[in-house]
Amino acid sequence: MKTINNTYSASLEIKKSKFISFLTPFENYENLLNELKQLHPKANHFVTAFRYLNNQNQIIEGSSDDGEPRGSSGRPTLRVLEGNDLINVGIITIRYFGGILLGVGGLVKAYSDVANLAVKNANLIEYKQIFEYTFNVDYEKTREIEYLIKKYKIFVVDRSFGIEGIEYIIRDDLEKINLIKDRL
Numbered sequence: 001m002k003t004i005n006n007t008y009s010a011s012l013e014i015k016k017s018k019f020i021s022f023l024t025p026f027e028n029y030e031n032l033l034n035e036l037k038q039l040h041p042k043a044n045h046f047v048t049a050f051r052y053l054n055n056q057n058q059i060i061e062g063s064s065d066d067g068e069p070r071g072s073s074g075r076p077t078l079r080v081l082e083g084n085d086l087i088n089v090g091i092i093t094i095r096y097f098g099g100i101l102l103g104v105g106g107l108v109k110a111y112s113d114v115a116n117l118a119v120k121n122a123n124l125i126e127y128k129q130i131f132e133y134t135f136n137v138d139y140e141k142t143r144e145i146e147y148l149i150k151k152y153k154i155f156v157v158d159r160s161f162g163i164e165g166i167e168y169i170i171r172d173d174l175e176k177i178n179l180i181k182d183r184l
Contacts, residue, residue, distance in 0.1 A: 001087045001127040007032065010117030014110045016098025021077075021091060021118040026052040029090030036092055044097040047111060049078035050090035057129070059087065068095075072107040080115040087127050091115055128173035132157065135184060138165045144183060152176050 007024040024032050049063040063074030154176050157169040
């Protein structure tokens with residue numbers, strides 16, 4: 001699976017209708033949608049699709065046609081996310097109607113094409129599942145653990161200093177957590 005760290009966009013004009021897609025990390029999705037609705041008050045449609053992993057590691061996905069004919073825009077956009085194996089992302093496509101009806105087939109193609117352009121413009125990165133790990137280290141081994149944490153940029157949630165050593169809580173991908181486990 002792949003994901004993104006930034007927002008990417010693409011636009012397309014078909015028969016005088018303008019389509020603008022924004023591919024964004026899922027945590028920015030709702031805020032971006034609200035922001036775009038304020039920036040583009042004259043847009044006719046805000047078609048959306050999203051895919052993310054919940055706490056049970058299940059894929060949750062959804063889409064909205066936002067007034068376009070049923071199944072002509074949201075689902076095709078979601079299929080682009082699925083086809084590119086993207087996770088923890090949302091996509092918002094703004095449409096300014098140009099006065100010429102495109103038909104359901106034309107809408108499917110237009111929304112799919114602009115979503116694919118946004119994905120093509122994106123810097124896709126390999127998705128890595130994040131885990132939390134708690135461990136204790138004797139004070140004499142602290143220097144080695146701190147070196148690994150700094151070298152591999154491991155995210156430290158908390159450090160608690162005790163009589164015999166330090167309790168760490170780290171949050172990162174399994175590969176980095178295993179680096180720490182191997183040294184303990």
